[in-house]
Amino acid sequence: MNSKSIIKGRGAQLNVHNRFFELSHEQRDDFLEFCHKEGEEPDKNKTLYLPVFPKTIVNKVKSPDVGMAYSMNMYQGCEHGCIYCYARNSHEFWGYSAGLDFERRILVKKDASKLLEALLKKKSWKAQTIVMSGNTDCYQPAEKDYKITRQCLEVFLKYKHPVAIITKNALILRDLDILKALAKDNLISVNISITSLCEKTRRILEPRTATSKKRLETVKILSENGIPVNVMLAPIIPSINSHEILPLAKAVSEVGALNIAHTIVRLNGAIGEIFTDWIRKTLPDRAEKVLHQIENCHGGSLNNSRYGTRMHGEGNIAKQINDLVKLAKLKYFKNKAMPHLNTTLYKEFKDGQLSLFK
Template sequence: MPSKEFLKGRGAQKNTSNRFLQHVYEMREDFLEFCRLEGEEAESNKTKYIPIFPKTIVNKVDSPDVGMGYSMNPYQGCEHGCIYCYARNTHEYWGYSAGLDFERRILVKESAPELLETKIKHKKWKAQTIVLSGNTDCYQPAEQRFEITRKCLEVFLKYRHPVGIITKNALVLRDLDILKELNKHQLVGVNISVTSLSEKTRRKLEPRTASIQKRLKTIQVLSENNIPVNAMLAPMIPGINSHELLPLAKAVADHGALSFGLTVVRLNGAIGQIFSDWIKKAMPDRAEKVLHQIQDCHGGTLNDSRFGTRTKGEGKIAEQIHEMAHLAKKRYFKGKTFPRLNMELHNQYKDGQMRLF
C-alpha cells in the first residue's frame, strides 16, 4: 500500500534542492507540526501560471539520442507530473526545483506564435521539422486556457512548414481541423506516448495525464483521418511497465499507429532523488527491486548521461527489452512506415502567400 504521506494528484512528493542556488529551502518538522495543529496548509498544492518573455522559441537539438533537429516548448514545467520526466532538470535553470515546482510552477510563453513566425520567415531559415514538445508537453492542462499550441499550429499551416508533435494528452484532437489541413500537404506527424495498459500504473506514474483508453482512442481518430502516428512506449521501467512492451505494441498497432519508439528509463540529475523518494512512498513493496534493476541497465548507477547508451541502457535487462521491441516490430508493424514530412513547400510561402514567379 502507498505511504500515508503520499501526495495525491502529483508525481513528485517533494521539492529537491536547486543545484544552481546558494541557499537551500527546507520545511522544518516543528513548522509542519504547527500547521497541522492550526489546521493550515504548509504550502499550496495549486498550480500557478507564470508568464515569461523569451527572445527566441525554436531550439536546436544537438543530442544524437533524441531524434529531432529542432524543438519548441510553449510551456516550461508540466502539470502532467510524470515522475520519470527528464525535463524536470531544466526547471532548475529558471530558479525552481525539479520536484513539485516542476508540476506547480508552469512558465507560459504567450509570445511563442509571434516568435515562431519571425523564425521561419527569416530569409536564411530552411525548412526542417520543428517538434512541439521536445521538452514539456504542449497539450498539458495549461493549453486549455492559453491555446498557444493551437496558435503555433496556425503559423505552421500559414507558412506550410513541417511540424512534429509529442503528447500524452487527448487534447490534441481539439486541433484536428488544423492537423487535417497540415496533413493534406504532408506537413505533420504526431507522437502519442503510451506507457502502460494499466490505469493503476498510469495514475501513479503520470497522475494528470489522459487515461490510457483516451490515448488509444486518440491514436485511432488521428489514424482514421490519415494523420501519421508514432507511438512512444517510453520509458520502459524494469519492474513497473517493461513486461507490458509486447501488449503495448499490439494495442497501439491495432489502433492505427504506424511505428513505435522506446527508451529505457534513466534517472539523471535530480530525477534520481525524486524518483527514489516517490517509489518508496508509492510502491514500497517493490521499491528496492525496481531501483536495482534500473541500476543494472546503467552500469550500476541511476544516472547515465553517456550519449549512445543513456536512452538504450545496457546489460541483460536492457537487452531483453530491445529483443522484445524487435519482435514487436516484426509481429505488429511489418510493412508499416512512418512517412517523411514535406520540406519543399515552405520556401514558396515565406511571405505568407504562394509566390507566382
C-alpha cells in the same frame, strides 16, 4: 505509505535542492506539527501560471540520439507530473526545483506564435521539421486555456512548414481541423506517449495525464483522419511496465499506429532523488528491486549520460527489453512505417502571395 502523507495529484512528493542555489529550503517537522495543531494546510498544492517572454522559441537540438533537429516548447514545467520526466532538470535553469515546482510553477510563453512566425519569415531559415514538445508537453492542462499550441499550428499551416508533435494528452483532438489540413500536404506527424495499459500504473506514474484508454482512442481518431502516429513506449521501467511491451505494441497497432519507439528509464540529475523518494513512498514493496534493475541497465548507476547507450541502456535486463521491442516491431509493424515530412512547400509560401509576382 499512509495515504494522508501523499501529495495527491502530483508525481513528485518533495522539492529537491536546486543545484544552482547556494541556499536551500526545507519543511521542518516542527512546522508541520504546528500546521496540524492549527488545522492549517502546510502546502496549498496549487498550480501557478507565470508568463515569461523569451527572445526566441525554436531551439537547435545538439544531442545526436534524440531524433530531432529543432524543438520548441510553449510551456516550461509540466502539470502532467510524470515522475520520471527528464525535463524536470531544466526547471532549475529558471530558478525552481525539479520536484514539485516543475509541476506547480508553469512558465507560459504567450508570444510563442509571434516568435515562430518571425523565425519562419527569415531569409536564412530553411525548412526542417520542428518538434513541439521536445522538452515539456505542448498539450498539458495549461493549453486548454492559453491555446498557444493551436496558435503555433496555425503558423505552421500558413507557411506550409513541417511540424511534429509529442504528447500524452487527448487535448490534441481539439485541433483536429488544423492537423487534417497539415496532413493533406504531409506536413504533420504525431508521437503519442503510452506507458501502460493498466490505469493504476498510469495514475501513479503520470498523475495528470489522459487515461490509457483515452490515449488509445486518440491514436485511433488521428489515424482514421490520415494523421500518421508513432507511439512512444517511453520510458520502459523494469518491473513496472516492462512486462507490457508486447500487449502495448499490439494494442497501438490495432488502433492504427504506424510505428513504436522506446527508451529505458534513466534518472539523470535531480530525477534520481525525486524518483527514489517517490517509489519508496508509493511502491515500497518493490522499490529496491526496481532501483537495482534500473542500475543494472546503466552500468550500476541510475543514470547513463553517454550518447549511444543512454536511451536503450546496456546489460542483461536492457537487452531483454530491447529484444522484446524488436520482436514487437516484427510482429505488429512489419509492413508499416512513418512518412518523411514534406519540406518542399515552405519556400513557396515563405513570402506569401508575393512569391507569385517575383
